[in-house]
Amino acid sequence: MAAPEHPACRLDDVVHQRVRLGILAVLGQADQADFTYLRRSLALTDGNLSRHLGVLEQSGYVEITKTFEGRKPRTWVRATREGRAALAAEVAALRELIGFYEEVT
Amino acid sequence: MAAPEHPACRLDDVVHQRVRLGILAVLGQADQADFTYLRRSLALTDGNLSRHLGVLEQSGYVEITKTFEGRKPRTWVRATREGRAALAAEVAALRELIGFYEEVT
Numbered sequence: 001m002a003a004p005e006h007p008a009c010r011l012d013d014v015v016h017q018r019v020r021l022g023i024l025a026v027l028g029q030a031d032q033a034d035f036t037y038l039r040r041s042l043a044l045t046d047g048n049l050s051r052h053l054g055v056l057e058q059s060g061y062v063e064i065t066k067t068f069e070g071r072k073p074r075t076w077v078r079a080t081r082e083g084r085a086a087l088a089a090e091v092a093a094l095r096e097l098i099g100f101y102e103e104v105t
Numbered sequence: 106m107a108a109p110e111h112p113a114c115r116l117d118d119v120v121h122q123r124v125r126l127g128i129l130a131v132l133g134q135a136d137q138a139d140f141t142y143l144r145r146s147l148a149l150t151d152g153n154l155s156r157h158l159g160v161l162e163q164s165g166y167v168e169i170t171k172t173f174e175g176r177k178p179r180t181w182v183r184a185t186r187e188g189r190a191a192l193a194a195e196v197a198a199l200r201e202l203i204g205f206y207e208e209v210t
Contacts, residue, residue, distance in 0.1 A: 006146050008127025016123050021202070022113025028206050041111050091203050097126070098196050098203075101133050 007096040014059050015090045019044065019052045024087040027062065027079040035075035053077060061086055112201040119164050120195045124149065124157045129192045132167065132184040140180035158182060166191055 015021060022042045026033055033041075039049050056062040061083030065076045079087070120126060127147045131138055138146075144154050161167040166188030170181045184192070 005148070006127055006131065008123060008130060009148050011123040011126070013123055016121075018113060018116040018118055018121050021116070022111055025113060025202055025206055026111065043110070043114050087206070091206055094199055094203060097130055098199060101130055101192070101196055 007093045007100065010093040011090065011097075012086065014055065014061070015086045017052070017055075019048065020056055021090065023049075023052060023056060023077070024061065024079060024083060024090075027077065028084065028087050032076050032078040035077065038077060056083065059086075112198045112205065115198040116195065116202075117191065119160065119166070120191045122157070122160075124153065125161055126195065128154075128157060128161060128182070129166065129184060129188060129195075132182065133189065133192050137181050137183040140182065143182060161188065164191075 015024060019042065023038060026038060026041055035049065035053075038044070038053075039046065042049070044052075053062060053064060057064055059082075060080055063078050063080055065078070067074050067076060120129060124147065128143060131143060131146055140154065140158075143149070143158075144151065147154070149157075158167060158169060162169055164187075166185060168183050168185055170183070172179050172181060
């Protein structure tokens with residue numbers, strides 16, 4: 001039985017994982033976001049957000065900058081060019097996967 | 106900083122995980138598919154497909170039936186009503202997430 005390559009084969013776990021996809025999607029809408037905003041937007045714990053930001057940073061998909069506003073530390077996160085490209089590829093694969101699905105429903 | 110609930114919060118790991126999303130998407134297009142077809146369509150190893158089918162079966166999202174054609178065993182997989190509903194919810198969340206993304210690009 002011949003089978004064409006399915007768009008699911010083009011999904012990359014680094015970007016596709018639920019929390020990381022959420023982070024990149026938020027960063028795709030804003031130039032940068034701070035840690036607290038990401039944590040609240042995605043309803044995450046500090047530890048969970050930190051862990052997934054670490055994976056994205058190690059893959060070169062986000063840059064993390066720590067600043068001080070007065071004495072208050074603030075952590076800023078920005079998607080790199082590679083991160084934006086990875087999100088675009090994920091969205092393209094998802095659009096194709098959803099398109100397949102919608103043809104039959 | 107107020108933040109609306111992000112659609113990523115509605116993604117469920119059981120369905121969202123890359124391989125399992127692929128399996129449910131294939132089953133969303135066909136009434137049922139056999140093990141070999143799924144394995145080839147999604148470019149998986151036997152072990153990887155078996156493991157993820159097990160997760161979906163335990164969640165009640167697929168039904169697995171073993172038949173014989175002559176002496177050749179054949180394993181059929183079918184999405185349950187719950188599996189189809191879970192895929193529909195995933196697709197709705199993804200569509201919203203992608204929609205957010207497309208507004209700004």
